Amino acid sequence: MNKVKKIVSILVTSLFVFSASGCIVKTEAGKENTVVAKVGEEKIRLIDVKKQMKSNEDLIKQQYGDLTSQDAKKALESSYVNMLERVAEWKLLNIVAKENYESIIPNLDNIEAEVEKQVNITKEMYFDNDDTKFKEGLESMGYTLDSLKDSYREDIRYSTDLVIAGRVEYEVTKNITVSEEEIKSYYTTNVASYTTNPGAKLYHIVVDTEENAKEIRKKLKKDAKFEDLAKEHNKDGSENYGGLLGYIEYDSTSFDEAFMKVAKELHGGQISQPVKTANGWEIIKAEDVVKDTKVTPVEEVKDSIKERLLANKRSSEFATKLAKWKEExxxxxxxxKLKKNIF
Known part of the structure; x- marks a missing residue:
């Protein structure tokens, strides 16, 4: 009995040290074992949150240089609070999975089958089971199918809670659909978003003097590249984009009146003579000119509308379920407790 008491005493002492003033101060091990959340009878400790924070900490270090400044500490604390909720939600969804969706829990003895299952879930949830959309989506995110599978292998082995949480969301939302009527209703309500008013994609080069502007105009006539000269002379941020200002509607009041008057007269690909504006002397180029109001037909945007509505409905349904499970x-x-023990 005395031996047992001695072991317990050693374990407790290892978690705490006494300061000179007599106050108990937690050691690092003691801090990491602090309970920072409870889901049912399951306890989540600081170490559980800390394990998920490495990439977040690296990003904050990259932004602030280190984690010693007040701004860095504030950012880190906020990130920890967000991660705490995520980790607790993963735990909750694991409990729900064991009670209601046992078949979705990964079989760690057959990783490859689980990887294929994860790929199929991703394709169905985010790419409407369309192989072309799936391939294009992966490319846009910098993935190949093989690298995606590698990522899923890692998740299934080492972040099982995260995988299960995603699969519960899939089970809850997989039967949600969007009707043609919903698509048409959304389009009608938001038709302004699919309407292009008269305008053009405008570029500019801006300098301080008329003399400089005339010299640049001469270079352009000799086949100098507009984007190169914009990069050389502009100082307003557009130099990084070849002088691009974006698609500007002709009735815009955000630009100088003299600038817009000249821009309206340009044809696609045409470059203006130097014009005096509030910014200095500008040379303007127009592309993709739209002279009349153009409304994109619903048939051309129905796929994107469907994706938007489907994502919104799934998100809403899952949020409702999650709130219900949290309460139950x-x-x-x-x-x-989390904030007190981070640093």
């Missing part, structure tokens, strides 16, 4: 199971976050 008991979901408590101890943010003050």
């Amino acid at each position: 199971k008991g979901f408590k976050l101890y943010e003050s």
